[in-house]
Amino acid sequence: MLNALWLGFFIIAAICAFGRWLFEGNAAVFAAMVDSLFAMAKLSVEVMILLFGTLTLWLGFLKIAEKAGVVDVLARALSPLFRRLMPEVPAGHPALGLMTLNLTANALGLDNAATPMGLKAMRALQDLNPDPQTATRAQVLFMVLNASALTLLPVSIFMYRAQQGASDPTLVFLPILLATTASMLTGFVAVAIAQRIRLWDPVVLAWLAGTALVLGTAIAVLAGMSAAALAAVSSLLGNLVLFLLILFFLAFAALRRIPVYETFVEGAKEGFEVSRNLLPYLVAMLCAVGVMRASGALDILLEGLRLLVQTFGLDTRFVDALPTALVKPFSGSAARAMLIELMKSGGVDSFPALVAATVQGSTETTFYVLAVYFGSVGIQRARHAVSCSLIADAAGIVTSIGVCYWFFG
Secondary structure, three states: OHHHHHHHHHHHHHHHHHHHHHHHOOOHHHHHHHHHHHHHHHHHHHHHHHHHHHHHHHHHHHHHHHHHOHHHHHHHHHHHHHHHHOOOOOOOOHHHHHHHHHHHHHHHOOHHHHHHHHHHHHHHHHOOOOOOOEOOHHHHHHHHHHHOOOOOOOHHHHHHHHHOOOOOHHHHHHHHHHHHHHHHHHHHHHHHHHHOOOOOOHHHHHHHHHHHHHHHHHHHHHHOOOHHHHHHHHHHHHHHHHHHHHHHHHHHHHHOOOOHHHHHHHHHHHHHHHHHHHHHHHHHHHHHHHHHHHHOHHHHHHHHHHHHHHHOOOOOHHHHHHHHHHHOOOOHHHHHHHHHHHHHHHOOOOHHHHHHHHHHHHOOOHHHHHHHHHHOOOOOEOOOHHHHHHHHHHHHHHHHHHHHHHHHO
16 A cells, blocks of 8 residues: 555656646756655655654653553553453453553554554454454454554654754644544544443443543633643643653652663664664655655645635635645555655644644554554454544544644634
8 A cells, every 4th residue: 555655646746747748838847856856855864863863762761661660550550441341352361461551552652562562462352253354343442442542742743843943842742632532532432332332331431531521621721721822831731741751760660670771772772773764764755745746736636625625614724734634544654754844845833734743643544554453363354443443533633623723723
């Protein structure tokens, strides 16, 4: 799917460029497309310079949290909930702990740890599957929760904003938190309806009520604030949460007698490797998006979407962020490239860039996740996993747009 998407970008750009040459006599479009290739390759390296430092730093602290057992503590807190949501999974089954660890690691931004845990969880659930080619109820629920997982620390979004010169990279912290919560709750409710999950169980009700109470309280507190005050609160909370979390990791590790310096260096080495491996993908996608922009194809798409939005009498400022939203379910690298290109061309703190950053932080590469997780155990019939995951993505996109209008006007 990624190959088709990448090749499609170049084919669409070529068709648009030749069309402009034949019908407009615009031969300069070819020079602009070639120039964009080199410009985007240069931008990729500039992004990677900050990426090396940020990922090295963050994965060092996350390795401390992992070794100290922070993830395990959170996993034990969530295990009772999973036992009730998946009654067909026996109590004490390894899948329960692995699923909890996967979702906890995702929430903390431990992607490297989350994926292996998730694949192990899917294999453990497959051991209970009477029909190996069809996803069970537990596998569908786990898949949707994974695809709409709550993101507490969108560090990568902060990093891209910082690289593009944002005066306050954490400005989108609260919008992302609200949008990703809406996405997760929507995905869960969609699965609950499809699978007739007993939502009135006391433990399930407690978790749902607690999440709704926190979200409702936050909205009530923020509702009376001006756009400037909302932006200031989001900035303060974003920076404060990151700093306090680092202090918590260090304190917890010290109490557990974990060698924090050596552990940090171990995790930092992983961050360096991850950053280095990401560069070819970033170059590939940024160049493809740059060629699309230079050919005029992206502008034609956006103009069509803008006209469609105008027919409903709506504000059109968010339209420039829609390419990021539209490609995110298919490819995280393509969506990342769209986001970076938009911040570069339109301004890192422009309204469309803020919307795109919020969308990027609150949605998931749904088709990729489904392909990897279900493909790893040979499942061919995903049942309602795709539809429920896409419903969660749609909720994240709509909430992102609404929240950004609320926060940034």
